[in-house]
Amino acid sequence: MTPWTNIPQFLSSGITMGAIYALVGLGFVTISRASQIINFTQGEFVMLGGVITFSLLKGGLPYPLAILISIVFVIIIGFLLQVLVIHPLRKTSVLILIMATLGASLFLSSTSGLVFGTLPKALPPFSGEQPLQILGVLLSPQSIWVLGVTFLLLIALYLLSHRTLLGKAMEASSTDPLGADLSGISRNFMVFLAFGVSAGIGAIAGIFVAPIFYTSYNVGTLLGLKGFIAAVLGGWGKNSGAILGGFALGIIESLSVAFIPSGYKDAIAFVVLLLILYLRPKGILGSPFIDSRRW
Amino acid sequence: MVEETKKEFRRRDLFYLWPMWLLSIILPDPLPHRKKEFKKRDLCYLAALLLFPLVWSDPHLHHLMVLAGINAILALGLSLFLGYAGQISLGHAAFFGIGAYSTAILTTRYAFPSFVAFGASAVAAAIMAYFIGKPILKLKGYFLAVATLGFGEIFLVIVREMRSLTNGVIGIFGIPWFTFAGFSFDTYLKQYYLIWGVLAGLLLFSKNLVRSKMGRAFLAVAASEDAAASIGICVAQIKLGVFVLGAAFSGFAGSLFASIMSTASPDAFGLNLSVLVVMMVILGGMGNLYGPIAGAIFLTWLTDMLGRFQEYSLPIYGVILILLLIFFPDGMGTRLGMRFVYLISYWPKKKRRDEGRL
Numbered sequence: 305m306t307p308w309t310n311i312p313q314f315l316s317s318g319i320t321m322g323a324i325y326a327l328v329g330l331g332f333v334t335i336s337r338a339s340q341i342i343n344f345t346q347g348e349f350v351m352l353g354g355v356i357t358f359s360l361l362k363g364g365l366p367y368p369l370a371i372l373i374s375i376v377f378v379i380i381i382g383f384l385l386q387v388l389v390i391h392p393l394r395k396t397s398v399l400i401l402i403m404a405t406l407g408a409s410l411f412l413s414s415t416s417g418l419v420f421g422t423l424p425k426a427l428p429p430f431s432g433e434q435p436l437q438i439l440g441v442l443l444s445p446q447s448i449w450v451l452g453v454t455f456l457l458l459i460a461l462y463l464l465s466h467r468t469l470l471g472k473a474m475e476a477s478s479t480d481p482l483g484a485d486l487s488g489i490s491r492n493f494m495v496f497l498a499f500g501v502s503a504g505i506g507a508i509a510g511i512f513v514a515p516i517f518y519t520s521y522n523v524g525t526l527l528g529l530k531g532f533i534a535a536v537l538g539g540w541g542k543n544s545g546a547i548l549g550g551f552a553l554g555i556i557e558s559l560s561v562a563f564i565p566s567g568y569k570d571a572i573a574f575v576v577l578l579l580i581l582y583l584r585p586k587g588i589l590g591s592p593f594i595d596s597r598r599w
Numbered sequence: 600m601v602e603e604t605k606k607e608f609r610r611r612d613l614f615y616l617w618p619m620w621l622l623s624i625i626l627p628d629p630l631p632h633r634k635k636e637f638k639k640r641d642l643c644y645l646a647a648l649l650l651f652p653l654v655w656s657d658p659h660l661h662h663l664m665v666l667a668g669i670n671a672i673l674a675l676g677l678s679l680f681l682g683y684a685g686q687i688s689l690g691h692a693a694f695f696g697i698g699a700y701s702t703a704i705l706t707t708r709y710a711f712p713s714f715v716a717f718g719a720s721a722v723a724a725a726i727m728a729y730f731i732g733k734p735i736l737k738l739k740g741y742f743l744a745v746a747t748l749g750f751g752e753i754f755l756v757i758v759r760e761m762r763s764l765t766n767g768v769i770g771i772f773g774i775p776w777f778t779f780a781g782f783s784f785d786t787y788l789k790q791y792y793l794i795w796g797v798l799a800g801l802l803l804f805s806k807n808l809v810r811s812k813m814g815r816a817f818l819a820v821a822a823s824e825d826a827a828a829s830i831g832i833c834v835a836q837i838k839l840g841v842f843v844l845g846a847a848f849s850g851f852a853g854s855l856f857a858s859i860m861s862t863a864s865p866d867a868f869g870l871n872l873s874v875l876v877v878m879m880v881i882l883g884g885m886g887n888l889y890g891p892i893a894g895a896i897f898l899t900w901l902t903d904m905l906g907r908f909q910e911y912s913l914p915i916y917g918v919i920l921i922l923l924l925i926f927f928p929d930g931m932g933t934r935l936g937m938r939f940v941y942l943i944s945y946w947p948k949k950k951r952r953d954e955g956r957l
Contacts, residue, residue: 404920414913
């Protein structure tokens with residue numbers, strides 16, 4: 305069997321995986337649009353979303369209620385993270401912020417391991433397990449849920465940032481802090497809101513993904529990093545960039561399985577990162593931040 | 600906007616008082632303008648270093664100090680890159696791993712003498728750093744941090760997958776003790792003197808380096824790359840040089856680690872180690888060579904002590920990390936020293952302020 309015969313199947317799983325990376329990337333972009341902070345805790349939000357929903361389901365709650373409660377819970381964690389960690393450090397250097405979010409990520413993942421147990425968990429699929437056959441490719445219904453929610457969130461974020469005053473205020477507080485201050489925007493509050501939104505996106509991603517891939521207390525870090533890579537690949541600071549980069553990364557990763565040993569799969573994303581940072585740091589779609597900031 | 604008056608006395612300074620007094624004995628002088636060329640202090644440190652294991656003869660403590668010394672070598676190398684040249688690296692554990700694996704492979708497979716492997720490890724790490732650093736050092740800030748982090752992850756994946764060379768996730772066992780001219784470093788005490796001897800040598804080298812033309816260039820690059828370029832410093836070359844140097848230090852540390860633990864397995868070289876080393880440099884204070892060593896001793900002791908809490912150790916470690924960053928973002932020595940100075944100068948100032956003269 306040549307690797308080519310499986311290409312359509314790999315493509316479909318790559319698109320599913322890509323949707324997840326896109327959702328994680330959207331979380332990064334939401335925060336960076338409001339504050340130019342890169343929050344390495346993003347992956348832990350994804351992990352927490354899945355793990356908390358699993359525990360609530362086990363506790364006997366109905367599925368929709370469990371999803372709702374866990375999203376609210378993760379959003380509260382996001383708020384707490386901003387208040388307890390990011391806010392006291394808002395005037396320090398980039399390095400300190402990186403270390404603090406990495407520390408918070410370590411805390412969240414290990415605490416989740418303690419509280420919810422370290423075994424891998426899988427949620428039941430939302431709508432049956434009967435795989436759909438589209439153009440000769442097997443696609444699980446959950447993948448369609450994931451794609452749908454990605455699309456909906458993209459639209460919601462577009463509306464938030466382009467059609468509401470709040471979204472514009474968020475973006476202003478990142479692109480022109482002084483101007484934002486002068487026009488009476490509370491930048492701290494905007495960052496606070498951005499953390500809530502991004503935690504919510506992370507939680508939704510985690511919940512929709514958990515029926516397809518097992519979730520566990522330690523998946524967050526790697527997932528977060530890959531989401532970040534997706535956002536850089538598509539164009540740092542753009543919602544559409546995060547989505548495009550996510551799908552591109554997912555497809556590259558799952559196609560790579562056809563040609564190289566599967567153990568190297570995790571390295572592919574980082575190779576992509578190094579290449580894109582070297583060859584075209586703005587990403588595929590170009591980035592609004594990178595030209596102006598001279599990084 | 601209300602200007603934040605940093606120099607004001609705060610009530611919590613009272614709580615800093617007694618640990619500050621303790622730490623002011625241990626930690627180096629944080630105020631750079633008071634730095635003297637020599638070095639009565641250095642002699643005191645050296646004497647303390649030599650006498651320490653003889654006074655406390657607890658083998659666990661000796662082993663801890665050996666690990667602290669290895670971490671200190673790592674942190675010293677990173678401090679040149681992070682503290683002096685102002686660049687962020689979250690991939691230092693990879694160079695540490697390259698050093699350890701070079702030693703492991705050379706000594707167990709090809710039966711090289713360990714001091715040859717010691718040198719070769721540093722060279723291997725430096726060569727790797729050269730080829731990695733050349734493309735990615737043009738990045739800054741977050742993106743440099745993530746790129747180096749990505750390099751660390753790629754290194755881990757390669758180590759896990761190249762089973763024929765590195766024995767996969769199990770790792771390589773039975774690396775011989777460090778031996779030099781027939782003298783084997785096989786007890787904790789001997790290892791202690793070996794590690795801290797190497798560290799003292801590297802420290803001396805670094806001290807001279809940062810006072811040389813190249814060392815001044817590091818500081819210039821950290822302050823402003825444009826300004827540095829305008830006075831004829833080749834920024835890219837300086838950054839690459841200090842990156843390679845830091846990697847060579849890590850290679851030394853990795854080699855010593857492999858021969859002392861006599862194993863090399865991928866778990867030891869993950870992101871957690873990189874984070875720990877960066878923390879050592881931050882807590883020790885940027886732009887200070889004794890700081891990273893103090894930070895290494897402190898954090899090695901802390902992680903060892905947290906080991907007692909077993910499964911609770913990681914959450915506690917995370918919280919302590921964040922608290923340390925919030926309260927000492929520019930180094931424990933610096934912050935404590937500064938506070939101390941403000942504190943003792945507070946009362947006369949307050950008197951004058953009350954009289955309306957300040």
